[in-house]
Amino acid sequence: MLRPDYKGDNMRKIDSINMIQTELPKGEFKAYLIRKYKGILQDYDLNDISGMFSIVLLEKEDIGYISDKFLEFCEEVTFDDTAWLHTVWAASDGYSEDIYIPYCDDIKAVVEGRCI
Helix, strand or coil: CCCCCCCCCCEEEEEEEHHHHCCCCCHHHHHHHHHHHHHHHCCCCCCCCCCCCCEEEEHHHHHHHHCCCCCCEEEEEEECCEEEEEEEECCCCCCEEEEEEEEEEEHHHHHHEEEE
């Protein structure tokens, strides 16, 4: 059951390139996130985006985290032979989260149900 107050016990919120570099194992996913983070910095001519953008890695049991969020889209992406669901939540105050959840059909249905 989805709980709006759920904070995600296994959730990892990453809000700096240093966190990506130090907390994630080597591989395609880490390289992709570094490129994405650097691209955002360059595209918006910023030195830091903490407080404006976070990457959120959820476990399947953390799906309650999105229960009160309207999501932009849902797509399947694969890195290092692992399938993920990728979505974005954009808050009204200019903050956004790039959310990744390990793929499964049940979780995909929940994410798609939260998309606007």
